[in-house]
Amino acid sequence: MSSFSRSAQQWATFARSWFLIDARMQPPGKIASMCSVRLQGKHKPIYHPLSDIGDHVVVMNTRHIAFSGNKWEQKVYSSHTGYPGSFKQLTAAQMHKKDPTAIIKLAVYGMLPKNLTRRTMMQRLHLFPDDVLPEDILKNLTEELPQPREIPRKLSEYTQEERDTFPMLWTPPEDYKMK
């Protein structure tokens, strides 16, 4: 705003905001790319990789993320500590059961630039498995981001009116029973 004094304008431009994302029924990759963009500060026109300009991002309901395809069974997260015999491979389903925030955490870690600022950006990412958020984080939140994927409606969520207005595509023969 042009009515601000110079110091107030400077303060407002470089302020660090807190974003909230609801990850219910969302693909974790899309959530992670939104998070990485905002943690780096790439959504601001004043971006520069050296100026520490990223914002905080809070992701809730990470327990309820939805993978497309058969990725819960096919996607494998591998790790090796360097010691012999410590090669661990976990499917996404097993990983999620062990730690509901791990999938999004690893996805965001892989999407951030591979330099020393990555660790500070990960410290600014806050993941919560359910929609219970601590009070001090709730007080800091400034904006909620829209969900990337449109959640499809179940058949039970359609009203009887909508079901009636949808036309029948085919007429069953008169003597056919058992629908």
Place this chain on the structure above:
Amino acid sequence: MAARCVMQSARTVLRSVQSDLSNKGLFQSILGFSQFSFLGSVPCRGLRHVVEKKEGKTTVIEGEIEPTSERPQPPNPTAACPIYRWNLQNKYNYTDVLLLSQFIRSDGGMLPRRITGLCAQEHNKIAICVQMAHRAGLLPDHRPPLPEGYVPKPKPNPPLNRYLTRYSVTSVKPILKTGLKWCKKRMSVGHPALKNNVTYSPKPLYTKH
């Protein structure tokens, strides 16, 4: 129109109050009226209205099949397959549950092609979409009936959410070695039968993630 027929039958019943069968007729017409209160929700057999004919000492109470009327006409009535009749080819997806629910039984299985009149390719596509909708949990009421006294296994709470699953959940193996970029083992999403679907964005549909 159905209500009018029921009212007419009710009027004929009220005129012949003296006969013993009048109570039965009244009960049947009341029954008929209660059935028609959910008109158009489950059109499995032809809708019938009760008609009472009296010839001397015999009263004939009949359920006459009503000709179905007031139906919206399809834009292409000459085609053989219902999807082509309504110009829905390449336009439906696993999320269009209202469309898919017209071709499934109450326990979730597909209706036979000779009954629905679908052509082979569209029947296959609808079967694939129904499978994907079941796996995404969009058809919660179309479950197979469980035998009596069956105790289901304790399932993980909350269940894993998924969508566009091509293969059955128990049949898929984890990809332990994905390979290098030029020979990567991709994870399949969606189904190639739906690759001709209309996309309203410039990005193409990716089936291999």
